[in-house]
Structure formats: structure tokens, C-alpha cells
Amino acid sequence: MLRKIRLTLAVLFFTFITLLFLDFTGTLHSWFGWMAKIQFLPAVLALNVGVILLLVVLTLVFGRVYCSVICPLGVFQDVVSWINGRRKKKKYRFIYSPAKNILRYGVLALFVIALIAGIGSFVALLAPYSSYGRIASNLFAPIYGWGNNALAYLAERADSYAFYETSVWLKSLPTFIVAALTFIIISVLAWRNGRTYCNTVCPVGTVLGFLSRFSLLRVTIDKEKCNACGLCSRKCKAACIDGKNHTVDYSRCVACMDCIDTCRHGAISFGLRRKKETVAKQPVNAGQIDDARRSFLTATAIVATAATVKAQEKKVDGGLAVIEDKKIPERATPIVPPGAWSARDFARHCTACQLCVSVCPNEVLRPSTDLMKLMQPEMSYERGYCRPECTKCGDVCPAGAIRPITVAEKSATQIGHAVWVKENCVPLTDGVECGNCARHCPTGAIQMVPSDPSDAESPKIPVVNTERCIGCGACENLCPARPFSAIYVEGHEVHRAV
Incomplete structure (x- = not known):
């Protein structure tokens, strides 16, 4: 039931936020414009204290549900990962991996420095909501516009004005290239390893991950019931469950509830944290002090070329x-x-x-x-x-x-x-x-x-x-x-x- 509720809310948020970027009539913004204003970074920059406190309290109570429900880029990664899982018909394809804290906190530090210094281009590249917004407005919106124009053409032939033609044009080639590269890189990472970008690069995910360590409600594993079969680890798209040691890295858990639905022994539940419960500890090698000394295999950027399509006939x-x-x-x-x-x-x-x-x-x-x-x-x-x-x-x-x-x-x-x-x-x-x-x-x-x-x-x-x-x-x-x-x-x- 928890998973179904999470999926329903995620689909609703993802659909309507996407439509905010596609709707050229402007009618949806009066109803669903608030979904854009409760995104974490925009709320911080707008000094919207009410929204910031709401998201902080939400994370301290339920964990990183923002990442799995409200954030459109997070849900986009889940959609890509789900498509790959359906294509291969392989439900259990992930594997537990230690947190890459050097990369996570290093990117967050650079992000904060760029934010303070006013380097907007670097901030824009890493902001999750903005990244998805560019994908939607530069890649999805033209397709939506062409589809609308096709319906307008057919409606005109039928003497109907239910649709009207709108112009589709390339607003900025550099922005289009950045959006295309972002789409490709995040899609490849999500296709292969689920929430890799979300839990290694995204600065908002890192901040909320730190807060979620102290969440009141969390996924817990009953060691008495668990037989260390590892299904939960292979189902976890955040790669944060160590099934063999019965531990969960709560800084990376996005409360998707997939593990609860997967466990065949009823060993995993979502409830109040135990008093003596500690954050999952990762094994360290000789000469290492803590988790922050592990390395991360970075994804290779894929160069894409895009053809510019002229949208309007010559005047x-x-x-x-x-x-x-x-x-x-x-x-x-x-x-x-x-x-x-x-x-x-x-x-x-x-x-x-x-x-x-x-x-x-x-x-x-x-x-x-x-x-x-x-x-x-x-x-x-x-x-x-x-x-x-x-x-x-x-x-x-x-x-x-x-x-x-x-x-x-x-x-x-x-x-x-x-x-x-x-x-x-x-x-x-x-x-x-x-x-x-x-x-x-x-x-x-x-x-x-x-x-x-x-x-x-x-x-x-x-x-x-x-x-x-x-x-x-x-x-x-x-x-x-x-x-x-x-x-x-x-x-x-x-x-x-x-």
C-alpha cells in the first residue's frame, strides 16, 4: 500500500510538472504552478521559508520522499530505470555499493561556492529541477508542439477550431545541446544503475540525504526474519541496502518502498526508528579513515549532435x-x-x-x-x-x-x-x-x-x-x-x- 501511494503521488507530480513546461496556453499554471514553487532549490533562492521548513520537516519525518515523489528529475530516473527493467524482464538487477562521499560532498561544496559567487551557469547545470526543466522545454516541448500542430491541421480540415497552430523554434543552440547531453547522461546512468546521479552528483540529494539520517520513520530490516537472500539489495535502485549485513544507508534511501514489496519473509518494514539503531557502516580498507575515502567510477560524457529543424514556413x-x-x-x-x-x-x-x-x-x-x-x-x-x-x-x-x-x-x-x-x-x-x-x-x-x-x-x-x-x-x-x-x-x- 505504501508503495502504491508513493507511485500515485510521483506520477501526478511528474505529469503536471512536465505539463507546466509544455502548456503554451498558460491555463495549467493557475492550478498547478505551486508544484514548481515547492522545489527545493527554487524555494531556497526565493527565500520561501514556509516551503523550506515544510521540506525539511517532511525529510526529518519520512526520509527522502522529496526525491522519489516531488523532484521531477528523480522520478524521471525511476521511469528510465523501470523501462529498462521491463525490457529485460529482469526485476532484480541492482547491486549494493558503498556511498561515494568524496564525490557527493565535493560536488555540494562546489555548488555552494558557485551559488555564493553568483556563477549561475554552474549552479544551473547541477540543479535537479532546472535540469529537468531544460529537458522538458528543449526536447519534450517541440514534440508536444508538433503534435498539437498536426491536430490543428486535421481540425482545420474538419472545420473545427478545437486546436490552433503554435510556432516551434530553436530558442538557443547551446541550451539545446546542454539539455540533450543532460538527458543522455542521466538516462544512461538510470538505465544501467538506477539512482546513480541522484545519490552521487545531485547537491539537493546530498543535503536531504544528510537530513534523512535523522528521519523519524525509516525502512528497517528485522534480523530475526531476514535470511540474507539479497533480493532487497538487487531491487534497490539507490544501491543503499546491504542485505547480507542487514543494514540500510539512510542518506541514500529515497523511501521508494520497493524493498518492502520485494521481501518474501516480511523482514522489511517502514516505521519508527529504533533507539539503538545506527546508520549503516561501510567496510573500510587499510589506510582509510571513513566512507569519504572511497572512489567513484564516473560516467563518460556522450557527445550528441542535434539537427536544427525549421519550424515555420518563410514569410x-x-x-x-x-x-x-x-x-x-x-x-x-x-x-x-x-x-x-x-x-x-x-x-x-x-x-x-x-x-x-x-x-x-x-x-x-x-x-x-x-x-x-x-x-x-x-x-x-x-x-x-x-x-x-x-x-x-x-x-x-x-x-x-x-x-x-x-x-x-x-x-x-x-x-x-x-x-x-x-x-x-x-x-x-x-x-x-x-x-x-x-x-x-x-x-x-x-x-x-x-x-x-x-x-x-x-x-x-x-x-x-x-x-x-x-x-x-x-x-x-x-x-x-x-x-x-x-x-x-x-x-x-x-x-x-x-
Whole structure:
């Protein structure tokens, strides 16, 4: 019964967290967005004391159920391992192995140092929730989008509008490669040895593993009933049960309850810990002091190449000429979303989970290619602009990197300012009237004035009032100049109210 309850909860969490990254309509976030906000590292970065205390108490009472129920990357490893077990029809394929404490605590130390130093790219690589988020948004979401577009195509032929087509595009090649490599490495480890990544590399697993040593409820082995058959050890995907010595390494046990379901003698139970019970001791070799002096056979990184698929047909002007795609301007300061307060604050809190990128309806957010902020989202306006009435990124961010703001607050927050590029402006290059930037500016920060002050009939060019401009990018996105816009937005390190 305990195993069935755990499996049911794990499937529900895994399914809905995955759908948060796939749902381009944004409807699921109002119901299940809290599942992202109770992830351990995002809660720590958001200083969400209530969630942190809840997860700590949960671990001190039940052990590492967070890893086997709430964490999507942990459940993903279980899914991969289960598929392999079903394929081979071999239920008992694991083996007990000692804890690799040098690797576990070494990675945790590097993780904490990177977190304090603000090296967001390293933190993002190791954070379990963020790693799964990148896998879902870069690998699963395109498949989901193509499936939706296929249904939309069929529905259109049947005069139905139950589905509508959405664009599928590669937001960042480096992030896609990182997501693909993460998927391959974790899948290979889970396919071969179950929870290897979870119990050797994951920093959240190491922290919760330390707390779970003191859990009130835990898996226990009755030495009187146990005949040392070893089935529990060969069923344990965490490789933490030493069936011959009747011991369990509680720092690695994720309370999956598989061992209880496997034991044929009723020797394993989940209940209150015994007063004299001690943490499982591992055998040591000569010259070793404790468990932390054992080595670990690391997995070899697998190099993968991914083909880029063009998701949309070329846009044409009146069906006669191909409209050239816009190119990203070179910005001295990257643009971060309203609600981030400042670029520095945003970089220190963001875990690069890509949830905001997935839900952005205007296709403005995309992962950064800057090494120090690799995979953290930044704004660019080639495909759309940041509409003043949209606040979805702040509503879904679980780490507090983008704080929730109202529409009124967003409309008064300056994240950058527009800069006019004379060499690209259509009235001067083609001799035709334009004014697109001024017409679509939501704050009226752009005015059209004669290019020659002494000649009122001269071509009109835009003038930007930087005090009123909020940096939404409407002017940059809607400028007809190609491949570079005649007006673009320069970001601000610190946001301010206008």
C-alpha cells in the first residue's frame, strides 16, 4: 500500500510538472504552478521559508520522499530505470555499493561556492529541477508542439477550431545541446544503475540525504526474519541496502518502498526508528579513515549532435518576395524581464529552469549564450515584443528571480530604452514615410520630427524620449528595416519606475 501511494503521488507530480513546461496556453499554471514553487532549490533562492521548513520537516519525518515523489528529475530516473527493467524482464538487477562521499560532498561544496559567487551557469547545470526543466522545454516541448500542430491541421480540415497552430523554434543552440547531453547522461546512468546521479552528483540529494539520517520513520530490516537472500539489495535502485549485513544507508534511501514489496519473509518494514539503531557502516580498507575515502567510477560524457529543424514556413510579402528574418542587435547590456529589479539580482536567483521561456506568449524570452549567465533567460524582440498587459513570467517563476508584478507596475517599469540607428531608418534609406515605431509605442515615448529642422517637408525620423520609454521592444519588433531594425532597445542594469 505504501508503495502504491508513493507511485500515485510521483506520477501526478511528474505529469503536471512536465505539463507546466509544455502548456503554451498558460491555463495549467493557475492550478498547478505551486508544484514548481515547492522545489527545493527554487524555494531556497526565493527565500520561501514556509516551503523550506515544510521540506525539511517532511525529510526529518519520512526520509527522502522529496526525491522519489516531488523532484521531477528523480522520478524521471525511476521511469528510465523501470523501462529498462521491463525490457529485460529482469526485476532484480541492482547491486549494493558503498556511498561515494568524496564525490557527493565535493560536488555540494562546489555548488555552494558557485551559488555564493553568483556563477549561475554552474549552479544551473547541477540543479535537479532546472535540469529537468531544460529537458522538458528543449526536447519534450517541440514534440508536444508538433503534435498539437498536426491536430490543428486535421481540425482545420474538419472545420473545427478545437486546436490552433503554435510556432516551434530553436530558442538557443547551446541550451539545446546542454539539455540533450543532460538527458543522455542521466538516462544512461538510470538505465544501467538506477539512482546513480541522484545519490552521487545531485547537491539537493546530498543535503536531504544528510537530513534523512535523522528521519523519524525509516525502512528497517528485522534480523530475526531476514535470511540474507539479497533480493532487497538487487531491487534497490539507490544501491543503499546491504542485505547480507542487514543494514540500510539512510542518506541514500529515497523511501521508494520497493524493498518492502520485494521481501518474501516480511523482514522489511517502514516505521519508527529504533533507539539503538545506527546508520549503516561501510567496510573500510587499510589506510582509510571513513566512507569519504572511497572512489567513484564516473560516467563518460556522450557527445550528441542535434539537427536544427525549421519550424515555420518563410514569410512572404504579398506572396512575391521573401521577408528577411531579423537579426539580434548587439546590446551593451542584456535585457532582463520586469520584476527582476536588476540584472545582478536576476542572475543570482535564476536557476535557468526555462519555465518562463516556455510560457512567454510573445516569444520574447530566450536562454542566454553568455558563459557566466549561460541558459538564464534574457529578452530579445525579433519574434515579438513584451506586451505591457502580460505578466506571466513573474507569475510562474519559482525562484524569485522574476517577482510577480501587476499590469500597472509593469507599465511603469523601465527595463531599457530605445536607441535610434540612423543608417537603417527606412525614411532615410528608401525615401518613404514610415513612423511605425511611433504609432505602436504604448507609452508615447517616440515622436516623428523632420530630419531637417529647417525643412518641414523633409523625411520624418523618430526621436526617443528616454524618460518615458519602458523598453518593451514594440518599436524594435515592428520596425520594417531588415535585417537589423532602425531602432533597438538597450537594457538597464537596474530597473526603475517611470
